[in-house]
Amino acid sequence: MAFFDLVDFDNHEQVVFCSDEETGLKAIIAVHSTKLGAAVGGCRMWDYASDEEALVDVLRLSKGMTYKNAMAGLTMGGGKSVIIGDAKKIKSEALFKAFGRALNGLGGRYVSAEDVNITTTDIAIANTETPYVTGTEGKSGNPAPFTALGTFLGLKAAVKHKLNRDDLKGLTVAVQGLGSVGFYLCEHLNKAGAKLVVTDINEQAVDKAVEQFGAQAVGLNEIYDVECDVYAPCALGATVNDSTIDRIKAKIIAGCANNVLAEPKHDQALVERGILYAPDYVINAGGIINVSFEEDYCADRATKKVEEIYDTLLNVFAKSDIENKPTGMVADEIARQIIAQGGK
Numbered sequence: 001m002a003f004f005d006l007v008d009f010d011n012h013e014q015v016v017f018c019s020d021e022e023t024g025l026k027a028i029i030a031v032h033s034t035k036l037g038a039a040v041g042g043c044r045m046w047d048y049a050s051d052e053e054a055l056v057d058v059l060r061l062s063k064g065m066t067y068k069n070a071m072a073g074l075t076m077g078g079g080k081s082v083i084i085g086d087a088k089k090i091k092s093e094a095l096f097k098a099f100g101r102a103l104n105g106l107g108g109r110y111v112s113a114e115d116v117n118i119t120t121t122d123i124a125i126a127n128t129e130t131p132y133v134t135g136t137e138g139k140s141g142n143p144a145p146f147t148a149l150g151t152f153l154g155l156k157a158a159v160k161h162k163l164n165r166d167d168l169k170g171l172t173v174a175v176q177g178l179g180s181v182g183f184y185l186c187e188h189l190n191k192a193g194a195k196l197v198v199t200d201i202n203e204q205a206v207d208k209a210v211e212q213f214g215a216q217a218v219g220l221n222e223i224y225d226v227e228c229d230v231y232a233p234c235a236l237g238a239t240v241n242d243s244t245i246d247r248i249k250a251k252i253i254a255g256c257a258n259n260v261l262a263e264p265k266h267d268q269a270l271v272e273r274g275i276l277y278a279p280d281y282v283i284n285a286g287g288i289i290n291v292s293f294e295e296d297y298c299a300d301r302a303t304k305k306v307e308e309i310y311d312t313l314l315n316v317f318a319k320s321d322i323e324n325k326p327t328g329m330v331a332d333e334i335a336r337q338i339i340a341q342g343g344k
Contacts, residue, residue: 008059013039015059016106020098024090025083027099028054030062031110032078036343038108039079040134040288041065042115042143043099043123046236047086058082060237060259065288067335068281071312072305074292075343079110087117096122100129108132113291114143116179116236135287140294143287146302147256148184150286150309152192154278155230155254157313162252162276163229169193172228174250175215177235178205181256181287185234186213199223200235224248231255237280238262245269254278267328278313279331285309 003009014031031039041062048054058080066078083099103112103126113135114123120137127133135143155173159165171194175186178200186196186209196215199222200206209215218226224239224247231250233239237259240248245266253260253275260280261267270277286306293302316334320327 006056006059008056008063010059010063012059012062014106014109015055016102018099018102020095020102023092023095023098024085025095025098025102026051026085027081027083027102028058029081029102029106029110030058030079031106032059032062032080033066033339034077034109035339036066036070036077037075039065039077039110040069040074040113040291041078041080041110042113042135042287043081043083043118044115045083045085045087045091045117048082048084051084054082054084057237064258064281066339067332068285068288070335070338070343071282071331072285072289072292073308073343074288076288076292080115081110081112083118091122093125096125097129100126100133103132104130106132113288134294135291136294139297140291140302142180143290144180145184146290146306147181147284147287148188149303150289150306151181151185151232151234151254151256151283152188153307153310154283154313155189155232155252156192157310157317158252158254158276158278159230161314161317167192170195171230172197172226173230173232174218174223174226174228175199175209175232175234176223176239176255177233177257178202178209179234181284182232182234183209185232185256186215190214197223197226197228226250233257233260240266240270240277245273248273248275250275252276252278254283255280256284258284261328264328267326271326276317277327279316279328281335282313282316282331283309 061080190213232255241262
């Protein structure tokens with residue numbers, strides 16, 4: 001495999017492959033950029049089909065963190081890590097201690113937080129071996145509620161721009177993925193009067209959403225065919241792809257998943273279909289914003305900063321209209337300009 005020729009390699013500053021025979025740890029840490037500060041981004045544990053799939057994921061996610069942190073106005077660079085394996089089978093205290101030692105070896109160039117299948121407890125274990133973690137209990141804690149809040153506000157901004165509505169009452173939102181963030185998002189949507197259609201690989205989470213929110217449950221593959229106002233992808237990425245894009249009936253795509261678009265071409269393809277896309281790394285920045293307040297933590301200040309996502313997205317949408325460019329392209333251009341100017 002020609003690593004430097006990979007489509008998703010974007011002049012990453014550093015990519016580290018970590019293993020520990022005793023605990024079975026297999027991890028990849030990708031530092032995309034430290035131009036705005038130490039690279040900060042969550043760690044994801046997933047049972048990837050191949051090492052190559054894990055590598056592509058961490059490359060894409062780390063680049064997304066660089067842009068996410070820039071657009072959120074944070075003095076942080078972008079990085080990400082993935083631990084390869086089934087979280088239900090390989091999680092152990094020893095494994096996260098080994099992961100902590102791997103983090104420590106980077107000397108603070110990368111600071112890890114929680115992501116898919118990683119909890120504050122896991123981060124606390126890694127913290128016994130390294131100071132280079134964030135999102136810890138007693139400080140900023142679990143970022144999921146803040147990611148959900150930012151996504152909810154970003155979704156409202158998209159509805160304001162596309163549908164000229166300040167409320168969500170009666171609108172149908174198809175939520176794909178009921179993990180920690182997705183379920184919190186459903187709580188916000190339900191309180192706002194939205195009708196929910198949901199799906200997830202976890203049947204218990206689906207049943208809970210049906211019971212608590214009166215949601216309609218559909219199959220994993222049926223979510224793309226739902227007649228709805230908003231499609232909210234909240235699971236893994238690349239759900240807007242060649243196979244699904246013509247099936248999506250929504251007027252808006254706004255969810256908390258990373259790397260929603262399988263390829264850059266889908267940005268323009270959504271424009272051609274009249275679908276407004278809220279760039280994922282802008283709308284889902286609530287968690288990393290909360291984490292940025294780790295030291296001397298104040299939930300009120302973190303929340304106020306997360307609320308800025310609403311206006312940030314309105315600016316992206318407006319610029320997209322003025323320049324006749326896809327929203328994803330516009331967000332990328334703004335992020336690159338912020339990075340080039342050193343965060344100013």
